[in-house]
Amino acid sequence: MCGILVYTHGFRDxxxxLRPFIQRRGPDYYGVKNLDNLTAESSVLSLRSPxxxxxxxxxxxxxxxxxxxxxNSYMDTLKVMETLSTTDDSSSRAKxxxxxxxxxxEGEFAFVYxxxxxxxxxxxxxGRRSLLYKQNEDGIIISSVGEPGFVECLxxxxxxxxxMCTNILETHSASKSVYPPVSTTLDLEPSSEPIYVDNVLNTLKEAVSRRLVLPAPNTDVAVLFSGGLDCTLLAALIDDLLPPTSRIYLLNVAFENRRTNTMYDTPDRILARRSYEELMNRRMKLDGNSESNQRFVLTEIDVPYEQACAAKDQVVQLMYPNASVMxxxxxxxxxxxxxxxxxxxNPRIIFSGLGADELYAGYSRHTxxxxxxxxEELQLDFSRLPHRNLGRDDRVISDQARDVRYPFLDKDFVNLALETPLCLKSDGVDTKIALRKVALLMNLPLVSTEKKRAIQFGARSAKMDPGSGRLKGKDGLN
Incomplete structure (x- = not known):
């Protein structure tokens, strides 16, 4: 995880x-390169040596x-530089x-070249990494974070x-489409269902495995953990793949809510404890070792009302241009x-279950x-992930010098999910049918039945202030 800040000198102020936000994203190194009328700055969060x-x-x-x-090779930055610069043809077509x-x-990235x-x-x-820009008569500024007036890259x-000579900004589209449209196939032969479910499990496992690129064999990792279906599946797969000396931190957050007069026994906290027990029991059954209980660390993060209020202004700036109550x-x-x-x-690598609901019909409205x-609804959900979710989440999480990874948005898994028949997504009653069947295959029977609950309600971070009950999620911030 790194921070990007590139600007012509009319945007020095x-x-x-923005520089403090960029610096927090990558505390291990900060570099600056000055040209005649341009400065390029980068911060680096080191996840492997050197x-x-x-x-x-x-x-x-x-x-x-x-x-x-x-x-590709693990020298990501060098590989990107070689890809963009090693051509004898300097034409726009070649670039x-x-x-x-x-x-x-396959990867999660943003770049300025x-x-x-x-x-x-x-x-x-x-769009799994944030990148925004602002352009006017002063030139241009491109950054991992922004402020009013910035536009999020498509x-x-x-x-x-x-x-830089003409101050002309142009938008281009690659000629090839990586992803197919959402399948409209309704049903499949009963004999084919187990094959589909096995394929979902194996493809997701490969997606998790690819993202376990770690600084050292005993590196710990974390999971954003509500206790629900998606994050518990990821935790179990990481458990199967991670070296036995590493720990898996399950990050569960709960807010003091003054409007409902409740503290930290939130719906997500209660569910997280139950799913944590199921994960530990699964591990003990797999290896018969009571020391397996050391594998998972349920990290209960309690946020007092005053602390949440104190962070609000910074979070509002980080999430920009997203600007709704939700x-x-x-x-x-x-x-x-x-x-x-x-x-x-404090593991630097955090896994997120984002994408499962959009790909496998996980929201209640889908039923x-x-x-x-x-x-059509799933196609819409998928198409707006970059600007509705991913940029915001990257800016907020990376401000804590964390690298967030999305196995459900792995290219192979996305392609499989988009082509999966609708009967394995929703039947009008249940959601994410294929993923629930995967959970059963992985010996997670309790979590396989869990319904979707949005994090803002499960953690009670929504409508915390007295008198905010009538606010709607789509409302803009005051």
Whole structure:
């Protein structure tokens, strides 16, 4: 995880206000490269040795890169630099082909690349890393975080070019589509269902395995843990794949809610304790060793009302351009879940279950939809992940110097999910049918029956203030 801040010198004052946010994203290294009318800055969160200093410079070319690649060499930044710069053809077509090649890599990333007075910048196909920009007569500024006036970069193969000589910004689309449309297939043969479910399990396991790129064999990791179906599946798969000397921290957050006059025994806290017990029991059954109870660490994070209020302004800036009541309640939950605790054990790598609901019809509204209507809704849910969820979550979690990874948004898993028949998503009563069947295969019978509960309600980060009960999630912030 790194921070990106690139700007022409008309935006020096704006860059100064954003720099502390960029620095917090990557506390292990901070680099600056100055050109005549451009400055490129990068912070680095080191997740493997040795640290790769950024911005990376190759000849006259400069790269600021934030992310992880999973199907190439582990020298991610070098691989990206080579992909973008190793061409004898400097035409715009050749550069577009190089960027399109980069989009084909499986990984979670954003980049800014400077060559011959042209700035190229983009997020990965699904926009799993944040990148925003602002352009006016003063030039341009591109950053991992923003403030009013900034625009979030589009995803799904969109990249941008900015000509420093003419102050012209252009938007481009890659010619190839990585993802198929949501399948409208309604049913499948009963004999085929076990094959589909096995395929879902194996593909998800491979997605988790790819993301267990760790600094050392005994590295601990964490999971954003409500106790629900998606995060518990991830915790179990990580348990199966992680070396036995590593621990898995289950991060569960609960808020003091003054409106409901409740403390920390929230719905998600109660569920997390039950799912934690199921995970420990599963591990003991698998290896017959009572010491398996040391594998999982349920980390109960209690947030007093005053502490939540004190963090509000910073969280509002981090989540921008997202600016609704619902965005704030979700962002507060993730902000405190990722916050380092008093313990010296604070894993830098956090796994998120985001994407499962959008791909496998996990929301209650999906149960009222059938056939083509459900397929259309799922297509909409999938298409708005980059600007509705992913940019916001990256900005909020990364402010705590954490690297968040999304196995449910792995390219292979997404392709499989989009092509899965609708009968394995929702039948009008249950949601995420395929994932519930996977949970049964993994000896998680209790969690396989859990219904979806949004984090802001499960952790009670929504409507905490007295008198806020009539607010709606889509309402804007005052």
């Amino acid at each position: 704006v860059a100064s206000s 640290i790769t200093p950024q911005p990376m410079v190759s000849g006259n070319n400069i790269l600021c890169y934030n992310g992880q690649l999973y199907n 577009a082909e190089a960027i399109e090649n980069l989009f084909s890599f 400077i060559e011959n007075n042209i700035i190229y910048f983009a997020r990965d196909q699904l 995803a799904f193969g969109v990249f941008y070019t900015y000509d 965005d704030l309640s979700i962002a507060l939950a993730f902000y405190f879940a990722a916050m380092p605790q008093d313990s010296s054990e 009222s939809m059938r056939n083509s209507e459900l397929a």
